Amino acid sequence: MVFVGDEQFWDLVWPDVEGLVIDAVSVVGDAVCITLPARQRTVTCPSCGATASRVHSTYMRRLADRPLGGRRVLFRLRVHRFFCDNGPCSRRTMAEQVPSLTGRYRRRTTALARMVQAIGLAVGGRAGARLAGHLPVRTSRDVILGELRRLPDPPSAQGTVLGIDEFAFRGGATYGTVLIDVEARRPIDLPPDRTAGTVAAWLADHPESKVICRDRCSTFSQAASRAAPDAIQVADRWHLLHSLVRAVERTAHQHGVCLRTDAETGETDQRQQPSEPASLAA
Ligand SMILES: [Zn+2]
Numbered sequence: 001m002v003f004v005g006d007e008q009f010w011d012l013v014w015p016d017v018e019g020l021v022i023d024a025v026s027v028v029g030d031a032v033c034i035t036l037p038a039r040q041r042t043v044t045c046p047s048c049g050a051t052a053s054r055v056h057s058t059y060m061r062r063l064a065d066r067p068l069g070g071r072r073v074l075f076r077l078r079v080h081r082f083f084c085d086n087g088p089c090s091r092r093t094m095a096e097q098v099p100s101l102t103g104r105y106r107r108r109t110t111a112l113a114r115m116v117q118a119i120g121l122a123v124g125g126r127a128g129a130r131l132a133g134h135l136p137v138r139t140s141r142d143v144i145l146g147e148l149r150r151l152p153d154p155p156s157a158q159g160t161v162l163g164i165d166e167f168a169f170r171g172g173a174t175y176g177t178v179l180i181d182v183e184a185r186r187p188i189d190l191p192p193d194r195t196a197g198t199v200a201a202w203l204a205d206h207p208e209s210k211v212i213c214r215d216r217c218s219t220f221s222q223a224a225s226r227a228a229p230d231a232i233q234v235a236d237r238w239h240l241l242h243s244l245v246r247a248v249e250r251t252a253h254q255h256g257v258c259l260r261t262d263a264e265t266g267e268t269d270q271r272q273q274p275s276e277p278a279s280l281a282a
Pocket of ligand 1: 045047049051084086091149
């Protein structure tokens, strides 16, 4: 089945693609295949900035797009490859790119790439691949992680509340330090070790830290006292709960014999039992 619909309809479906022209639409299996003509008469060389208009060749580029009506969408985009005729330029040819639709070395549209990135940010690579299969979007854990790596780094402005903890490199043989902006809930830096000297040097370079959340390790305490003496040091919630759990486990282990005996005899400490209300006892 091959047909071309009303162009105004396609403009409603893809409002983010400027000047969309469609040659043909067909349904092949579970995919809607849309053929688009070449669009650019001239391109700008990404190396030297010169305008290129001499066509080297034409080929068909396949781009996956967001699903439509429960079907996968596949664009077949005819693109020109142009010569760069600027003599000193080291680049000989370049392919045309369609703004808001293509990206260099990408096999999915810009809109689908944004969707894959959003899935990856929400649930991660492996779970994201399973979720995408239900949408339906064909992708994999590696593709999702690759799209996340294309995202620009977030602004590096640091808040005034800093979290410090250690983390293990693979295998757990060596440890580094992870520094977290607690207010923004994101990592700031990963010093390669967990020594007091390294952490103190980092704190000296970042005097904006007013509150430092840390575990009870003396290394980080020494670093904070040395390099940020005015900062307030607090124990973070995870380590407080972790210490509480360990204390409860230790106490239960020490009194294991008495607890087992009480459980077997059914005896309880009557002093801890609330007295029965008179109205209920009557
Ligand atoms: Zn050039």
